[in-house]
Amino acid sequence: MLNSTGFPILSTLIFLPVAGAALLLVMQRSRETLIKWIALAVSLLDFFISIPLFTGFDKTTHLMQFVERHAWIPAWNVNYALGLDGISILFVLLSTIVIVLSVLISWNSIKTKTKEFYIAVLLMEGAMIGVFCALDFFLFYIFWEAMLIPMYLLIGVWGGPNRVYAAVKFFLYTLVGSVLMLVGIIVLYFYSGKTFDIVKLSTMSYPYHMQFWLFWAFFAAFAVKVPMFPVHTWLPDAHTEAPTAGSVILAAVLIKMGAYGFLRFSLPILPDASRAMTPVMMTLSVIAIIYGGVICLAQTDMKRLIAYSSVSHMGFVTLGIFALNIQGMEGGILQMINHGVVTGALFLSVGVIYERTHTRQIADYGGVASVMPVFASIFIVFTLASIGFPSTNGFVGEFLIILGGFTANHWAGVFAATGVIIGAGYMLWLYQRVFFMETNEKVSGLADINGRELLTLVPMIILVFWIGVHPDTFLGFMHESVHHLLERVNTGGLAGAKVARNVVEIMK
């Protein structure tokens, strides 16, 4: 079965990078420049292919679009099924952009095993897009896990001094979570009459006690990925030690998959358990917001600070999602995109400066603004966006989330707002210590940002203001899907929804 475009666009998006990686595999490793250009070309091509998704998307329906479906393992009723709805489409676009930027930013900083590096990045791209497109739980799991291999290598081979520890920690944390989800998937499969079809699974109803256990099984996988409060400890290490491209991919796309998992699986498949667990999830989110923020204040390493700020920002996201109202959820999804753009950009910026000084310690910097004025003005844009300054994208997302959180629970809203203040505190303080104050001798004489680096940051700046000034371009994609999802969650499935609709009609 093919989609409306008459062309397997999603499969192309997934397998073009894989094919690119295969091409690189057979190339001679000495031809580094050619390898880089091929990697760039493949990622750019993938990005251009993804643009028709953006323009051709039908915003008036919650149904899956660009659907492809083929039988894959008939014995288990596993299908190769892909499709996009308003929740997933933006992430696909984000992934394709981020990979292009990651390739660009690594142009000179990756000096060893260049060939393998670009193979890993391209494989990563294929798996990431696959995660967001999969409409079959089994297929989803394949991509979800397959992603671990290139990421593990990215951190472990090209990372910082403590890279091996960080890579193993990342791998084991995510694997333990994922395998528990796997058990949940299999249990669900047998209960639902042997199907892995996500759309079908999200229309059935399951007894509460089963939903409860499945919710926690899924939680194990998704919460680790987000990462939510008690299981976030892999993130600072992984982010800090990963090479710039790795940090960017991690921050911009990878950790979104956890929240995406909640939206795609936990909420629609297990609506009753999700509703019942809302207090727990909101509490954990608020703890993450405050705790992540406070820890940022104590960081002396730039990358580590931004990593912990991710914990805080992702707390906002999960808070928005589990507010279970339209503002919160749309804010949550938008905030994921925002966080991808802003934190991705912050890591790119840190990468720019790290390449020059080879230190991440905040104390080694100071007065960078006078040496690199262009860079400083770009950095302030991302700093303000991260804080949630009005007219930047961060403001829209955080505003919607706090609004949603406040509607769901006053205290959650109050604490989340406090988190914004802490956020302003640590980000501005970071900016002050790095860019203002006395010029540190270590940074004197640094060259300002060059054309290639500027090229990687400009798209992010455009996105920051585009989402900030006209968020409806992006929110418009998700209205229908979010409505549909909330209807499912808040009425406990299709049967419940019908009953509710009947009641409404009788009352009229």
Added chain:
Amino acid sequence: MAVLALLVLLSDLVIRRKETIGLFTMICVAIVTYSLAGSFGVTFKGMFIADGYSLFFKLIFLLNVVLTVLISVRYIEIEKVNLGEYYALLLFATLGMMVMASAGDLIVLYVGLELMALSTYILAGFMRHDLKSNEAAMKYFLLGAFASAFLLYGASMVYGLTGTTNLKGISSYIVQHGLTGNPALTLAMMLLAVAFLFKIAAVPFHMWAPDAYEGAPTSITAFMSVGPKAAGFAVLGRVFLTAFGSLRVEWSVVLIPIAILTMAVGNIVAISQTNIKRMLAYSSIAHVGYILLGIIAGTHDGLASVMNYLVIYAFMNIGAFAVIIMLRTEGFKGDNISDYEGLSKTHPLAAAMMLVFMFSLTGIPPTAGFMGKFYLFMSAINAGYTWVVIIAVLFSAISAYFYLRVVMFMYMREPKETVELAKSPALGLALGVTVTAVIFIGVLPSAFINFARVAIAGF
């Protein structure tokens, strides 16, 4: 019959003793494979059964022996044990396994098991000048003899109780005479279980495995870790599901703790190993634990998943051993994990293949190992053993640590000394086949799953 063809060709082999014997062995295997397709049915009054189930296992054994021969050719030259008997013994062992898979009677089963066991004892000690190899053979032999005694003891008790050694006969006698709760029968069943569990190296009958695996020639370790194990599972499945099918409750109570213990010991002890052969020995113990889940499930799907996993395991494990063998050159042992430091820099292709095998053994998609494990877990959950599966997946996450350690050494450390590789066309072919199979089954597992299901249909 298939067996006869093999026997005739074997006698030739022993006489000729040439370099080309390896090739000749392959031809033997090809002939046997060809004749297998046509040999279906039951002979000797039900003592020998050639059905889909046995056919499937036979193909595993043949695959095993072919891959073993391919990886041996150069290796036994380096180890200076290039003798014709080597190949002959491989074939005898395989013959024993095939008899086991087809056994419909405890006596035939015993004959097959002994043929297999005696051949592998000799093979384990094939490096006569190496003390470790001798130790391996000795340990394997002594403990194996015990296991055989257990088997005979159990079989005689079963005969005493039911008056027959035919598996189907035993089953119908138990049902007709209501022997299900009989303590003597339970004891007899346990004795048989001990013998089989010894062959598959399940905890607490695994003591021989690490020493035997470490000491034996690497090619034989690869052979032992797949063949006898698959044969053990073949008889375990056949005997427990046919003869003692009505006692499922009794034996699953015993097998569940054994499976959990096996996974625990295998995975946890593997973490602290420094010798890669030893590590893979413990890893293979752990894999036995996973495979037992399929037997515990006790369903057709369970058995099919066991068979499917054994095929996959044959590919990935022999593949891993092939890389290990490649590192063995004259004057360099190459079986310490630290020997793999920086391999990705000196030999990127070998390192990449090892990477695939390690991830497959961990069970990370898109490799075959994941599909195999998934099927096992699925059938166990379907049979209602969700909690056992939860334990299994957690142990499988633990196992990631030691498999990844090899990857870490290869990719994240700098090479200390230049490691030469002992390459040969045969070895290259074996690696090519295994790595392709691991990725192919990982992406398109359908054909193998269906084959296993069809094979089991008439069981």
